Amino acid sequence: MAQNEKGFPWKHVFGFLLSIILTLLAVWITFSTDLPTNTIITLIVVLAFCQAFIQLLLFMHMKEGESGSWQATMIYYGIYIAIVIVAGSIWVMSLGHQHHY
Amino acid sequence: MKWDEFFVTGEPLIYMADAAIVLTIIGIVFVLTYFKKWKWLWKEWLTTVDHKKIGIMYIISAVLMLFRGGVDALLMRAQLTVPNNTFLDSQHYNEIFTTHGTIMILFMAMPFIFGIMNIAVPLQIGARDVAFPYLNALSFWTFFFGALLFNISFVIGGSPDAGWTAYMPLAGNELSPGPGQNYYLLGLQISGIGSLISGINFIVTILKMRAPGMTLMRMPMFTWATLITSILVVFAFPVLTVALALMTLDRIFGTHFFTLSGDGVPMHWANLFWIWGHPEVYIAILPAFGVFSEVVSTFARKRLFGYTAMVWSMVAISVLSMLVWVHHFFTMGSGAPVNAFFSVSTMAIAIPTGVKIFNWLFTLYKGRIKFTSAMLWSLAFIPTFVIGGVTGVMLSMAAADYQYHNTYFLVAHFHNTLICGTVFAVFAALHYWYPKMFGVILNEKLGKITFWFFVLGFNVCFLPQYVLGFMGMPRRIYTYPADAGWTELNVISTIGAVMMGIGFIFLCINVVYTYFKGERDLTGDPWDGRTLEWSIPSPAPHYNFAVTPQVKGLDAWWMMKKERKEGKEEEKPEYKPIHMPSNSGRPFIMSIFFFIAGFGLVFEWMPVAIIGLIGVIICMILRSFEYDDGYYVPVEEIKQTEAGRE
Numbered sequence: 145m146a147q148n149e150k151g152f153p154w155k156h157v158f159g160f161l162l163s164i165i166l167t168l169l170a171v172w173i174t175f176s177t178d179l180p181t182n183t184i185i186t187l188i189v190v191l192a193f194c195q196a197f198i199q200l201l202l203f204m205h206m207k208e209g210e211s212g213s214w215q216a217t218m219i220y221y222g223i224y225i226a227i228v229i230v231a232g233s234i235w236v237m238s239l240g241h242q243h244h245y
Numbered sequence: 246m247k248w249d250e251f252f253v254t255g256e257p258l259i260y261m262a263d264a265a266i267v268l269t270i271i272g273i274v275f276v277l278t279y280f281k282k283w284k285w286l287w288k289e290w291l292t293t294v295d296h297k298k299i300g301i302m303y304i305i306s307a308v309l310m311l312f313r314g315g316v317d318a319l320l321m322r323a324q325l326t327v328p329n330n331t332f333l334d335s336q337h338y339n340e341i342f343t344t345h346g347t348i349m350i351l352f353m354a355m356p357f358i359f360g361i362m363n364i365a366v367p368l369q370i371g372a373r374d375v376a377f378p379y380l381n382a383l384s385f386w387t388f389f390f391g392a393l394l395f396n397i398s399f400v401i402g403g404s405p406d407a408g409w410t411a412y413m414p415l416a417g418n419e420l421s422p423g424p425g426q427n428y429y430l431l432g433l434q435i436s437g438i439g440s441l442i443s444g445i446n447f448i449v450t451i452l453k454m455r456a457p458g459m460t461l462m463r464m465p466m467f468t469w470a471t472l473i474t475s476i477l478v479v480f481a482f483p484v485l486t487v488a489l490a491l492m493t494l495d496r497i498f499g500t501h502f503f504t505l506s507g508d509g510v511p512m513h514w515a516n517l518f519w520i521w522g523h524p525e526v527y528i529a530i531l532p533a534f535g536v537f538s539e540v541v542s543t544f545a546r547k548r549l550f551g552y553t554a555m556v557w558s559m560v561a562i563s564v565l566s567m568l569v570w571v572h573h574f575f576t577m578g579s580g581a582p583v584n585a586f587f588s589v590s591t592m593a594i595a596i597p598t599g600v601k602i603f604n605w606l607f608t609l610y611k612g613r614i615k616f617t618s619a620m621l622w623s624l625a626f627i628p629t630f631v632i633g634g635v636t637g638v639m640l641s642m643a644a645a646d647y648q649y650h651n652t653y654f655l656v657a658h659f660h661n662t663l664i665c666g667t668v669f670a671v672f673a674a675l676h677y678w679y680p681k682m683f684g685v686i687l688n689e690k691l692g693k694i695t696f697w698f699f700v701l702g703f704n705v706c707f708l709p710q711y712v713l714g715f716m717g718m719p720r721r722i723y724t725y726p727a728d729a730g731w732t733e734l735n736v737i738s739t740i741g742a743v744m745m746g747i748g749f750i751f752l753c754i755n756v757v758y759t760y761f762k763g764e765r766d767l768t769g770d771p772w773d774g775r776t777l778e779w780s781i782p783s784p785a786p787h788y789n790f791a792v793t794p795q796v797k798g799l800d801a802w803w804m805m806k807k808e809r810k811e812g813k814e815e816e817k818p819e820y821k822p823i824h825m826p827s828n829s830g831r832p833f834i835m836s837i838f839f840f841i842a843g844f845g846l847v848f849e850w851m852p853v854a855i856i857g858l859i860g861v862i863i864c865m866i867l868r869s870f871e872y873d874d875g876y877y878v879p880v881e882e883i884k885q886t887e888a889g890r891e
C-alpha cells in the first residue's frame with residue numbers, strides 16, 4: 145500500500161462494494177427465497193466468512209507490515225474468542241434447560 | 246408526549262436536583278463569559294488531541310461521576326439504615342441502584358482508568374503521543390456524551406430501573422415501559438464506541454511507538470497491564486455492542502431476540518451480558534494491578550519482583566477470564582456439567598491472581614519503604630483485595646453459590662474487589678502521577694486523611710455486609726422488617742459509607758488546596774522514579790520528550806540515573822523540529838451528533854435520530870477527505886522550554 149497512499153483508494157472502494165453486495169445477498173436469501181431454514185443458515189454463515197476474509201485482506205492490511213507475529217497472535221486470539229463465544233453459548237444455553245417453544 | 250411526562254416530576258429530591266443543575270449551568274456560563282474563557286476552552290480543551298489533556302478530561306469526568314455515583318450510594322445506605330424506612334419508595338430505590346451500578350463501572354471506573362492510561366502510557370514508553378491522537382479525542386467525546394445521555398435520564402424522561410445487568414424480560418417493553426431503559430441502551434452504546442477505539446489505540450501505541458531499545462520485556466508493568474487490558478477491551482466490548490443493539494431492536498423496533506413472546510430467549514441476554522461482563526471486571530482490575538506494581542516498586546525502592554511471572558500471569562488472566570462468565574448465573578439452572586466446568590475455571594483464575602499478590606509481597610520484602618499516600622493505598626490494597634479474592638472463590642463453588650447468590654454476600658464481594666482494586670488504584674495513581682499532570686504535588690497530609698477515612702470507612706461499610714448475606718439479606722431490596730435482625734449491621738454499614746464520603750470530600754479539598762498552595766515539583770522526578778515519565782520536566786511539555794530516549798533495560802530512567810552518578814559523560818542533546826498532530830473540533834462535534842441521535846432513539850423520535858446519524862456520517866466523510874499532516878515544533882521553542890529546567 146505504501147506506494148499508492150495518496151492516490152484514489154480503489155482497493156477500499158472495491159472491498160466496500162463487495163461487502164455490500166455480500167450483505168444484500170444474505171438479506172435476499174433470508175427474506176426472498178423459500179429454501180429450508182437450515183440451508184439458509186448455512187448459506188449466510190458461508191457468506192459471512194467470505195466477507196470477514198475480504199475485509200481482513202482489503203481493509204485490515206493483513207499481508208503488510210513487519211509485525212506479522214503480532215497479527216497472527218491477534219488473529220489466533222480472535223479465533224479462540226469466537227469459538228468460546230459461539231460454542232460456549234450453545235453449550236450453556238442448551239444443556240439442562242427446557243425451552244418452551 | 247406532554248411536558249410533565251418529558252420532565253420527571255413529583256419528587257422533592259428531583260426538584261432540588263433540577264435547581265442544582267440549572268444553577269451550575271448558569272454558573273459555568275457566567276464564569277466562562279466573565280473571564281472571557283470561551284475561546285480558551287475551545288482551543289485548549291474541546292479540540293485538543295494531546296493525550297495528557299485528554300487524560301485530564303477523562304479524570305475530571307470520572308471524579309464527577311464518582312460524586313454522582315457516591316450520592317446514589319449514600320441515598321441507598323440512608324434508606325437501608327433502619328427497617329421500614331420511607332425515605333425512598335421502591336421505584337426510586339430501583340432507579341438509584343441501577344444508575345449507581347452502571348455509572349460506577351462504566352462511567353467512573355472505565356474513564357478513570359483510561360485517563361490514567363492516557364497520561365502515563367505514552368510517557369512510559371518514550372512516545373510523543375498515542376498512535377491515533379484524533380481517534381483518542383473521539384474516544385473521550387463519545388464516552389463523555391454517552392455518559393451525559395445516561396445521566397440526564399433522572400430529570401428528563403425517567404431513569405432505568407432494571408439493574409445494571411438489565412436482565413430480560415424485566416428490561417423489556419412490557420415490564421419497563423418508557424424511555425428509562427432506552428437511556429441505558431443508548432448511553433452505553435455510544436460510550437462503548439469510545440472504549441473500543443481506546444482499546445485499539447493503546448494496542449497500536451504500545452506495539453508501534455516504543456522508544457528504541459524498549460523491547461516488550463523492558464516495558465514498565467503499567468504499560469504491560471494496559472496492553473493486556475486493551476486486548477481484552479477489543480475482544481470483549483463487541484459482545485456488549487451486539488447485545489445492546491439486539492435489545493434496542495427488541496425495545497424500539499419490535500424484534501424478539503430476548504422477549505418472552507415470539508420465541509425470544511430472555512436468558513440469552515444474561516449469557517451475552519456476562520460474556521462481556523466478566524472480562525469487563527478484569528478490564529477494571531488489570532490496570533489497577535499495573536498501577537500498584539509501579540507504586541510498590543518505586544516506594545519500596547526495589548526492582549519489581551518476578552517481572553516475567555507478572556507478565557505471564559496477566560496473559561493467563563486474559564485468556565481465562567473469557568472462560569468463566571457462567572459463574573454469574575449458576576442459579577439459572579444450566580446442567581451439572583456446565584456449572585461444574587465454570588466452577589473450576591473460575592477457581593483457576595484465582596491462581597494467576599495469587600501469583601501477583603506474592604510478587605508484590607516479595608517486592609516489599611526488605612525494601613526501604615517510603616510511606617507516601619500513593620504507597621499507603623497500595624499497601625492497603627493487598628490484604629483487602631485478598632478478602633475479595635477469597636470470597637470470590639467461595640462464590641465460585643456452584644453448589645454453595647445457590648446460597649450466596651443475590652445476597653449481600655455477593656454485594657460485599659464485588660465491592661471488596663472493585664473498590665479495593667480499582668478505586669484504591671486510581672487514587673494511588675492520582676497521587677503518583679499528579680505532578681506529571683499539573684506540576685504540583687498533592688498535599689500528603691490531606692492525602693493521608695483521605696486515605697484513613699476511606700479505607701477504614703470501606704471496611705466498616707462492607708465487612709458487615711458479608712454477615713448480612715449469611716443472615717439472608719437479599720440484594721436489591723428497598724426495605725426490610727424490624728424483626729429480621731438486620732438492623733444493627735445495617736446501621737454500622739451506613740456509618741462506614743458516610744466515612745468514605747468524608748474521605749472523598751477531603752480528596753476534593755486536597756485538589757483545591759494544591760491548586761492554590763501546592764508544592765511545585767521542580768525536578769520532574771519527585772519520587773525518585775524508575776520509568777521514563779520521570780525523566781522529563783513536570784508538568785510534561787506538550788511534545789513530551791525533547792529527544793527520544795534510548796532504552797537499555799528495564800527501569801530505563803533508573804539506569805540512566807545510575808550511569809550519571811557513576812560519572813558517565815552525557816552527550817549534549819541535539820534538538821530537531823518535532824512533528825505533532827493538529828487539533829480538531831470534529832470529534833467533539835461528531836459526538837454531539839451521536840448524542841442527538843441517541844436522544845432521538847431514547848424517545849423514539851425517529852426524525853431526530855436520523856438527523857443525528859446523518860450528522861455523524863457527514864463528519865466521517867469530511868474526515869476521510871482531510872489531508873492534515875500536523876505541524877512542527879521549532880527548535881527554538883524546544884530550547885526555551887527545556888532551558889527552564891536546568
Ligand code: HEM
Pocket residue numbers: 410526527529530572573574591592594595598633634635636637638640641642646649650651655658659662663666667
Ligand atoms: C479471585 C478472583 C475472583 C473470583 C473467583 C470471583 C468470583 C465471582 C463469582 C462466582 C461471582 C458471582 C456470584 C453470584 O452472582 O452469586 C462474582 C461476582 C462478581 N464479581 Fe467476582 N470474582 C473474582 C474477582 C473479581 C474481581 C477482580 C472483580 C472486579 C474488579 C470482581 C467483580 C465482580 C462483580 C462486579 C460481581 C457481581 C456482578 C453482579 O451480579 O452485579 N470479581 N465473582
Ligand SMILES: [Cu+2]
Pocket residue numbers: 522523526569570572573
Ligand atoms: Cu465474574
